[in-house]
Amino acid sequence: MSTLQTKLTTDTWVVASWDEFIHISENPAYQKAKCYYYNGQMRIETTPVxxxxxxxxxxxxxxxxxxxxxxxxxxxxxxxxxxxxxxxxxxxxxxxxxxxxxxxxxxxxxxxxxxxxxxxxxxxxxxxxxxxxxxxxxxxxxxxxxxxxxxxxxxxxxxxxxxxxxxxxxxxxxxxxxxxxxxxxxxxxxxxxxxxxxxxxxxxxxxxxxxxxxx
Structure with missing residues (x-):
C-alpha cells in the first residue's frame, strides 16, 4: 500500500495496484467520485460539477x-x-x-x-x-x-x-x-x-x- 501511505492525490493519475484502487473506490468518502483505472494507474475525480x-x-x-x-x-x-x-x-x-x-x-x-x-x-x-x-x-x-x-x-x-x-x-x-x-x-x-x-x-x-x- 506504499502508493497510498500519504494523503491521496485526486483528479490526476496515481500509480496504484488494482487492490488499492478497489479499496479507495469503495471508501464511503469517495462515494460521489468518478473512478478510473488503467495501465497500473488510478484516477479518482472529486471536482464538483x-x-x-x-x-x-x-x-x-x-x-x-x-x-x-x-x-x-x-x-x-x-x-x-x-x-x-x-x-x-x-x-x-x-x-x-x-x-x-x-x-x-x-x-x-x-x-x-x-x-x-x-x-x-x-x-x-x-x-x-x-x-x-x-x-x-x-x-x-x-x-x-x-x-x-x-x-x-x-x-x-x-x-x-x-x-x-x-x-x-x-x-x-x-x-x-x-x-x-x-x-x-x-x-x-x-x-x-x-x-x-x-x-x-x-x-x-x-x-x-x-x-x-x-x-
Whole structure:
C-alpha cells in the first residue's frame, strides 16, 4: 500500500495496484467520485460539477435519445455507469449507450458492470469542463482498450464535441459525423450547445426536433 501511505492525490493519475484502487473506490468518502483505472494507474475525480457541465450533460443526453426516437433507432442509455474489467481497467463515462441490435445487451442491476460478462457500450461520452486534456488523452486510450465503437468528449468551455471512432486494435480517428448514429452530424450538436447559452432547454429541444426531422 506504499502508493497510498500519504494523503491521496485526486483528479490526476496515481500509480496504484488494482487492490488499492478497489479499496479507495469503495471508501464511503469517495462515494460521489468518478473512478478510473488503467495501465497500473488510478484516477479518482472529486471536482464538483459546475452548472455548465451539468447543463451540457442534460442536453447531450436528451439530444441523443430524441434523435434515436425520431429515427427509430433502438437505444438504451446509462448515466454515470461504471464498467469494470476485473484486475485490469475501469471507466465511468458521464453517459454511455448501447445502440441498435446491441441495445438489448445494456446491463441492469445495482452493481458495477462486469465486462467479463457484458460487452462494452457502443458510445461513451465524457463531459469535460476542467478535465479536457485528460479526457482526450489518457481516457481516450482507456476507451480504445475497452473497444467502444465511438468516444465523444464534450468541451464545455468551447461548446465543441471532439468525437472519435475506435478502430479495433488500431487506436482511434477523429470523425465529424457519427457512424453508429447514422446521419447525425457532430456540428449540429455543437450548435445546440451554443444555443443553450442563450436559450432555455425547451427552446433548444424544439430547434433540435426541427433539425432532426429534416435529416
Amino acid at each position: 459546475s452548472p455548465d457541465h451539468a447543463s451540457n450533460h442534460v442536453l447531450i443526453l436528451f439530444a441523443i435519445i430524441l434523435y434515436c426516437t425520431i429515427k427509430a433507432i433502438a437505444v438504451n442509455g446509462l448515466d454515470n455507469c461504471s464498467y469494470r474489467k476485473t484486475g485490469v481497467k475501469e471507466a465511468q463515462p458521464d453517459i454511455s449507450y448501447y445502440i441498435g441490435e446491441r441495445s438489448q445487451l445494456a446491463p441492469t442491476g445495482s452493481a458495477v458492470v462486469n465486462l467479463d460478462n457484458v460487452p462494452s457500450p457502443d458510445l461513451a461520452i465524457e463531459i469535460a469542463d476542467t478535465s479536457l486534456a485528460d479526457d482526450i488523452g489518457q481516457k481516450r486510450l482507456l476507451y480504445e482498450d475497452l473497444e467502444v465503437a465511438e468516444y465523444w468528449v464534450v468541451d464545455v468551455q468551447n461548446a465543441q464535441i471532439i468525437a472519435f471512432a475506435i478502430i479495433s486494435n488500431n487506436g482511434s480517428r477523429r470523425i465529424t459525423q457519427s457512424e453508429i448514429l447514422p446521419g447525425l452530424p457532430i456540428s449540429l450538436l455543437e450548435e445546440a450547445l451554443r444555443r443553450s447559452r442563450d436559450e432555455n432547454q425547451a427552446q433548444v429541444g424544439a430547434w433540435l426536433l426541427a433539425q432532426f426531422q429534416q435529416l
